[in-house]
Amino acid sequence: MFHRVSRLAGGLVALAMGLGLNVAGAQESRLDTIVKRDKVIVAVSSTARPNGFIDENGRHTGFEVEFARLMAKALVGDPDKIELMTTTVDGRFPAVLSGMADFGISTATIYPDRAVRLAFTRPYIDSSTLVVVPKGSPIKTLADLDNEGVVLGSTNSAAMVDRASTYAPKAKAVFFDTDSAAALALKSGRSTAWQADSAAANFFVGHNGDAFVVLDGSLGTINNNAVFMKPGDFPLWLALDTIVREYVNGSRYGEYAALYRTWFGKEPPPQRPFNQN
């Protein structure tokens, strides 16, 4: 009974959103559409330095945006045959679930809860989390975070929220919409520590002279960032996953490594241990 009611209610809500209709029947894969269109449409961010942002010359670039161009190169043979669909975090998943974009490369971490509704390729990069504190702060190590009186700021994402409650349950955790707001909180004294993706943390510390320091070690586990797409389209998923693999540790590793060096100033993880049989 409950299930029927819930299904009915769910259906009504879907209808109210105008999304209850699912195009039924056998469909051609999105992969064919992309090839026929001779262009890929990728959901990306423009406010996540160094992954996707607008540079000083007004060009939309960054590690993820350039990686999206590499994906376009593999899919339709030209890195410029690409349409970037720029959305905020609110819009990135609807962009691919609705079919407006073919897939997304937008700082999305693979998370088990997400895998139910969204298809991920294998990761194109690892993400680790660093903690930034003002110089001279009583917080000297990651272990010091778990104290009353500590205010730990970050963006409002599932991974950040979970890390805060796992590693600093006694601290007060505050969550902002963007990295820059979380950084501003640290600067203005609204928070006493800031956990952020390593790239953003390093950029901020480098940008602010020696007023802030990064604590040794990374907070919590290493996570995987991956290309995401609407589930259910196996040919497209297989193509994307294969291409990602070829860049990250296969035949196109050289291009990937060059991209990695450009944006992060260091070598990417090695291609793979060579197995001599």
Place this chain on the structure above:
Amino acid sequence: MNLAFILNNAPLLMEGAAMTVALAIGALLGATLGGGVVAFLRMSRYAPLRHVGTGFVEIMRNTPILVQIFVLYFGLPTLGVHMSAFTSAVLAMSLQNSAYIGEIYRAGLESIHPRQREAALALGMMPGLALRVILLPQALRRVLPPLGNQLIIIVKDTSVASTIAVAELTQASKLLLDRSAAPYETFATVALIYLAISAGVAGVLKLVEWRYPVRVS
């Protein structure tokens, strides 16, 4: 569409909704009272007061609340003023909306012909009495629908508090969306909760409107 998923996360959403209601109540009170002050200043017979009122309205109404809330929350500590995120949010919403509501009050009062006031005074009424029994009841009728608009806008403006880390409904929904990648379920539920809160505000106003009908015969 998966309702069980929403039910599992109901506590998170409900806590957020409770915070949204608290923010809304604070800002509704602040803005309806502040609006009175603004209207008083704007209609004052002393030019300096009028200018203060006009300046306030122009600055508050013509800049986004997102920026105002950032200045209050991140800017004031550098001047040594520390307010909690909740207080900053309520204050920012009250300030901006008292500009809007002040203009609504003023439009209502000024729409009543000045001769009505003159007539009341000529009949020997004190200015306060004339305001209370002649001017305000008429103005109220004209003011109610736009006031209702603004109060509902306040309910939805509370979402801006999430930008300064107040754990209200929008922040909760963004977290849920980020965790689950279920935008449609999340957004539909959040829309219904906002609708319920707004309907509550609209309901109270309907009661007032029933007492002072907008349409006079």
Place this chain on the structure above:
Amino acid sequence: MTSALLISSALYLAQGALVTVGLSFGMIAVATVAGMLLALLRLYGWRPLGLLAAAYGLAARGVPLLVLLIGSYFSLPYLGLDLPLWLVVVLIGGLYFAAYAAEVFRAALAAVPRTQWDAGRALGMRRVQLFTIVILPQARRLSLPPFLNVALVAVKNTSLVSAIGGWELVAAGREIGERTMEILPAYLAVAAFYFVICFSISRIGRHVEKKMRYV
């Protein structure tokens, strides 16, 4: 920041401001026309239609615009429609603010005393004639300050389009702020641009209001 960078940032924001102005005008135009229709239905329309208009007003005003934009724009592929983003924003945003505008117009129209209708009819005027010549000019004056409020809220709500792939003033400011990790100066610059846009609109409004004092 070097001065060259400052200038290029200002130009970038100015481009965003132009988009904001365009979207705002579209939205306000749709909201004005549709809002007037809704108000007329509620006051003078056939009663079931009036109730429908009232229900629309309550529902549209109660739901966050962000949700409506995301819900409608990303439903287009399911409906087999291919509309440009700006058109969706202008239509959905316009119909959304129409619900607010309708309340403003309703209050203003209803505030014109009934006796004026009677007097007009006694003079042998037809309903439409009476409405456009006698009632509307008076209501217009009453509705102006609260309508200006709605218009200014609409201008500031255009910033929500960045969730669905649109770009405007706030998005431009956020892009600069995230690039430099200095969000407060970027937002203050955005506020300055908004001030210019909104102040111009309220000046026009004030000017019209003064001209129409005490009809």
